[in-house]
Amino acid sequence: MAVEMLSYIDRQSPIHRLTGVTKLICFMIWSSIAMLTYDTRILVCLFLFSIFVFIISKVKLKEVAFVLLFILFFLMINNVAIYVFSPQEGVKIYGTSHVLFEIGGRYTITIEQLFYQMNVTLKYFTVIPAAILFIVTTNPSEFAASLNRIGVSYRISYAVALALRYIPDIQRDFRNISLSQQARGIDMSRKEKLTKRIKNAASIIVPLILSSLDKIEVISNAMELRGFGKNKKRSWYRARPFQKIDVITIILFVLILLVSFYVTLHDGNRFYNPF
Amino acid sequence: MKNNLLSIKTIVAIGIGAAVFVILGRFAVIPTGVPNTNFDTSYGFLALMAVVFGPIAGGLIGLIGHALKDAIFYGTPWWSWVLVSGIVGFLIGLVSKKINIEAGNFNVKKMILFNVVQIIVQAIGWFLIAPSLDVFIYAEPANKVYLQGMVAGGLNMVTVAVLGTLLLGIYAKSRSQSGSLIKED
Numbered sequence: 001m002a003v004e005m006l007s008y009i010d011r012q013s014p015i016h017r018l019t020g021v022t023k024l025i026c027f028m029i030w031s032s033i034a035m036l037t038y039d040t041r042i043l044v045c046l047f048l049f050s051i052f053v054f055i056i057s058k059v060k061l062k063e064v065a066f067v068l069l070f071i072l073f074f075l076m077i078n079n080v081a082i083y084v085f086s087p088q089e090g091v092k093i094y095g096t097s098h099v100l101f102e103i104g105g106r107y108t109i110t111i112e113q114l115f116y117q118m119n120v121t122l123k124y125f126t127v128i129p130a131a132i133l134f135i136v137t138t139n140p141s142e143f144a145a146s147l148n149r150i151g152v153s154y155r156i157s158y159a160v161a162l163a164l165r166y167i168p169d170i171q172r173d174f175r176n177i178s179l180s181q182q183a184r185g186i187d188m189s190r191k192e193k194l195t196k197r198i199k200n201a202a203s204i205i206v207p208l209i210l211s212s213l214d215k216i217e218v219i220s221n222a223m224e225l226r227g228f229g230k231n232k233k234r235s236w237y238r239a240r241p242f243q244k245i246d247v248i249t250i251i252l253f254v255l256i257l258l259v260s261f262y263v264t265l266h267d268g269n270r271f272y273n274p275f
Numbered sequence: 276m277k278n279n280l281l282s283i284k285t286i287v288a289i290g291i292g293a294a295v296f297v298i299l300g301r302f303a304v305i306p307t308g309v310p311n312t313n314f315d316t317s318y319g320f321l322a323l324m325a326v327v328f329g330p331i332a333g334g335l336i337g338l339i340g341h342a343l344k345d346a347i348f349y350g351t352p353w354w355s356w357v358l359v360s361g362i363v364g365f366l367i368g369l370v371s372k373k374i375n376i377e378a379g380n381f382n383v384k385k386m387i388l389f390n391v392v393q394i395i396v397q398a399i400g401w402f403l404i405a406p407s408l409d410v411f412i413y414a415e416p417a418n419k420v421y422l423q424g425m426v427a428g429g430l431n432m433v434t435v436a437v438l439g440t441l442l443l444g445i446y447a448k449s450r451s452q453s454g455s456l457i458k459e460d
Contacts, residue, residue: 005348006346006347006348006350007347031354035354035412038414064350067348067349068350070349070350071349071350071351074349081419082415082416084419085416085418085419085422086416086417086418086419089416093414120413120414123413124351127351128351131346131350131352132350132351135346135347135350155281155286156281156286156289158286158290159286159287159289159290159293159335160290160293160339160343161290162286162287162289162290162291162293162294163289163290163291163293163294163297163339163340164294164343165294166290166291166294167294167297167298167347169294170291170294170295170297171298171302174298174299174302174303178302190306194305194307198305198314198437198438201303201316202438202441204303205299205303205316205319205320205438205442206441206445208295208298208299209295209320209323210445210449212291212292213446215291216284216287216288216291216292219287219290219291220283220284220286220287220288223283223286223287224283228283228286229281229286270414
């Protein structure tokens with residue numbers, strides 16, 4: 001049951017020193033670029049840049065390897081699925097067809113298809129290091145403060161903070177309930193039939209949900225007593241003031257955003273066509 | 276507090292709800308045997324929370340919960356589906372007033388209303404919005420994403436129909452029924 005998850009890794013690095021707000025803004029810029037563009041040149045540049053940032057963050061590859069392996073596996077399946085469902089998608093997008101070799105019917109392999117799927121994969125490679133870095137270098141409490149700073153209402157930011165705070169607790173509850181139900185002879189593993197398994201899962205989920213509803217009651221009473229939500233604003237213990245480096249970073253990312261948009265949309269479509 | 280959109284209880288419900296959504300979505304997923312397709316029990320829970328705490332809580336639990344789940348377990352949020360989780364939670368929440376689960380009865384009529392709504396909402400979400408966003412944002416082949424949407428959406432409908440209904444029934448029973456006290460003469 002000890003499943004690993006990404007969490008904050010405390011370390012001294014230039015990336016850690018940036019305020020949460022900066023990292024949040026940069027991450028949003030980064031994902032919007034990666035979502036919009038299919039321009040191979042930009043994707044390659046962004047990918048190399050994110051590798052560079054990853055190195056200076058002093059996060060070790062080993063620490064996030066489990067997620068990376070999972071993502072690689074997912075990407076592989078996704079690529080196979082794209083090929084199975086639409087082996088000529090690349091031809092449709094780029095408008096030409098360079099046949100590499102024939103395998104009967106529509107499954108003929110073309111350079112366009114390979115190029116298209118390489119771009120799909122590259123798109124993920126671009127955003128993954130940035131996303132992982134954002135998660136492991138931002139303190140959860142500071143993350144909530146940052147959400148508030150960029151304009152999200154502090155009530156909602158606080159809800160996010162609560163969620164992050166209680167994920168480990170709920171995970172522990174889940175494990176406890178699951179173990180005690182197993183001790184009573186309820187089998188959750190694949191040895192059981194599907195219908196039985198669903199029923200058995202309910203025997204864990206129901207107590208978990210009822211105890212969580214109790215938690216909601218207790219926590220909201222405690223917050224009510226402390227006068228949460230009385231004022232229009234709220235200060236955050238973890239919020240940090242902007243430094244020079246934050247301003248520079250944000251300006252840099254805005255520039256990257258503008259350049260990417262310009263290059264991508266320059267020829268009137270999201271795809272870079274080398275053919 | 277009266278003219279405030281979000282009461283303290285709703286805020287806490289969003290926070291805890293999102294955390295439970297994350298854990299259920301990660302650990303209480305039952306594989307169907309077909310690769311990459313699961314009965315995702317977290318949607319049954321999302322439906323319950325949406326009905327109990329209303330559309331805003333439902334929408335935000337879906338949105339925050341799904342985004343956090345993707346982020347901490349899979350490295351990066353898959354935005355198109357995250358958004359749809361939020362929409363589904365919000366739309367199911369719209370019937371919360373009508374079902375009024377706090378009154379403590381969840382009869383056949385309400386059960387049917389709940390299921391009709393959840394099926395329509397999820398059909399719009401998973402069959403239409405999610406795949407269209409995939410095509411638009413990620414430029415994936417249309418037939419692939421529509422099939423994925425069909426399978427995932429269908430499974431989610433079954434999960435909500437079975438688990439969601441069950442949970443609502445249990446929740447209703449745990450409330451004291453309105454009008455259960457009789458004034459003695």
